[in-house]
Amino acid sequence: MPPHDPEGFDWRSIARCAALPPASVFARRPVDAAPALRACNTCPVTDRCLRTVDPANTWFDGVCGGRLWSNGREVPLS
Numbered sequence: 001m002p003p004h005d006p007e008g009f010d011w012r013s014i015a016r017c018a019a020l021p022p023a024s025v026f027a028r029r030p031v032d033a034a035p036a037l038r039a040c041n042t043c044p045v046t047d048r049c050l051r052t053v054d055p056a057n058t059w060f061d062g063v064c065g066g067r068l069w070s071n072g073r074e075v076p077l078s
């Protein structure tokens, strides 16, 4: 985690998923991602999370912005 954020605050410290296990945040299957996805529903930094992680352009695997991603593509949840 960087010590200083260019926008003036450490957004990760108020992320609802901050205390969740990495296995949920960086899950690959919807069943494993469920706790992190629930956290996203009430997260105050969803937009910042999406802008910073930029999952579609970084081949991201895991939960970001209320969605589950695999290799930068959204994983269908139903």
Ligand code: SF4
Pocket: 015, 016, 017, 018, 036, 039, 040, 043, 044, 045, 046, 047, 049, 050, 063, 064, 065, 066
């Ligand atoms: S939007 Fe979801 S994954 Fe992103 S910081 Fe918030 S709780 Fe975590």
